[in-house]
Amino acid sequence: MAERSLARSTARYEKKREAILDAATEILNRAGVRGLTLGDAAAAVGLSTTSVTYYFKRKEDLAAACLMRGIDALYGFAEAACAEATPEARLKKLLELHFERLRQGAAGEAPPLPVLSDLRALNPPRKAQVFEAFMRVFRKVRQVFDAPELAALSRGRKTARTHMLLEQLFWAEAWLRRYDLEDYPRLAERVFGILTGGLAQPGAAWAPEPMELEEIAGADPQEISRETFLLAATRLINSRGYRGASVELISAELNVTKGSFYHHIDAKDDLVVACFERTFEVMRRVQRKAMAGPGDQWSRLVSAAATLAEYQLSDYGPLLRTSALSAVPEHIRGKMVEQSNRVSDRFAGMISDGIAEGSIRPVDPFIAAQMLNATLNAGAELSFWVPGVKQKAAPAVFVRPLLMGIFELPAQRGG
Structure with missing residues (x-):
């Protein structure tokens, strides 16, 4: 019993x-x-x-x-x-x-x-x-x-x-x-x-055209500029989460007073919005520059993806991880998801145009764009998983496997 x-x-x-x-x-x-x-x-x-x-x-x-x-x-x-x-x-x-x-x-x-x-x-x-x-x-x-x-x-x-x-x-x-x-x-x-x-047609070359990261970043030369402040905040939010990145930690990162925070940003919610908007604007700049460049849509897509992969490991990076969305207030989250989807939808448009012209393999453009967005976003943590990886190597090490096939060996297609 x-x-x-x-x-x-x-x-x-x-x-x-x-x-x-x-x-x-x-x-x-x-x-x-x-x-x-x-x-x-x-x-x-x-x-x-x-x-x-x-x-x-x-x-x-x-x-x-x-x-x-x-x-x-x-x-x-x-x-x-x-x-x-x-x-x-x-x-x-x-x-x-x-x-x-x-x-x-x-x-x-x-x-x-x-x-x-x-x-x-x-x-x-x-x-x-x-x-x-x-x-x-x-x-x-x-x-x-x-x-x-x-x-x-x-x-x-x-x-x-x-x-x-x-x-x-x-x-x-x-x-x-x-x-x-x-x-x-x-x-x-x-x-x-x-x-x-992958997205590549048989015989397609991996030959991204490099872009000037300084031009993409739009960096402000001031010593403690808004851009510098947002970059420090982005790094802290990526590593500690939205709620773990306090005003005190951000200020300490830059060795400035807490009052300097409010000189650049009115409130913490405004901070995460500004970090996301900085991220989306960088991605849009790369997309615009790639779309205006030479070559077919495959070449443009590869160039855009390679540039953003490099940017993540550069002194201008990283971009804000979408994981921060899980902790931001709901009234902010919806608007940021909309912006993220617009960036992804532009990639989908490039992929769709590439399929139509024959430079990109027939795939679901929406899903492929979401997968590309996820890969580029995860590039912010590449150096954590692969210590010592060089900025210039990031495109081939991390983005190429999605675009050319996850089981593809570098010498198999396009060099």
Whole structure:
């Protein structure tokens, strides 16, 4: 009798714990790690905050548990995928499993997956624990590329491609919302086709035309200019998240007084808007310059993508990561998503024109543009994953695998 009572008690405990995690994950996806509170999670499941502390003593424990649940799911997908015999089969299985899980979450058939882009907003010691678990996932996904035919790829190139691939998984949830749930399997196939085949026609050359980064940046020569201030803020938001980048930290980064912050920006919400607008304007400048340049649409697209990849690792970079969107106030988020989509839609137009003229392989222009946007955005963290990577090498190491094919070796097509 005692054992049966204990079993019922354990089952009730697990059911309530899972309900708290479900609710907290939705809050975390909407407000970020820093925006999640025990009180909000408790209210979402009809409990008091004190009751929630029976399951999770601190907010950090709750946030970490949400993220770990998502990491464990992704590890399971990767483990199943890596049981396949070939890199292509592994990639296909990984996409199928991940897209099916996203479909289940959107349909209410399974709890939502947490957005994993905000890991660094956690505080120690949970941050180290969760990040180590994520590294296990990263290493497992990198095994997709373990094959004799890919032996020519260095460890650094495999790591860069793994970073790019994971970014596609994370960003897919943002653009999949535009589609019916029944289309998710077909969309996974389209993503697989773009990743394996790239956008290049057979025989296409990888020959980006360089652009002057100083001209693209539009840098202000003043010692502590608005541009300098926004760059410092962008770097901090990328590394610490929106809520973790305080006025004091930004001012300390530039060795200026806190009052200088308000000389350039009226409030913190204005700051993140300004950082996003700076990012989108840089991308638009590159797009305009590429579209006005010589050659066909393939050449223009390659030049634009290569320039932005270099920009991310230059003294003018990085650009603001879209992961910051998960924590900004909702009235700001919608407007920034609209601007991001307009940048992506311009890439889609270039791809569509390239397909029409025959310089770009027939693909879904919208999906290809979203995947390109995700890759360029993830370039802000390339030096973290591939230490020592040179600015000039970034296009070939990171962007080329998307545009020419993720399993393509540099000597195979176009040099």
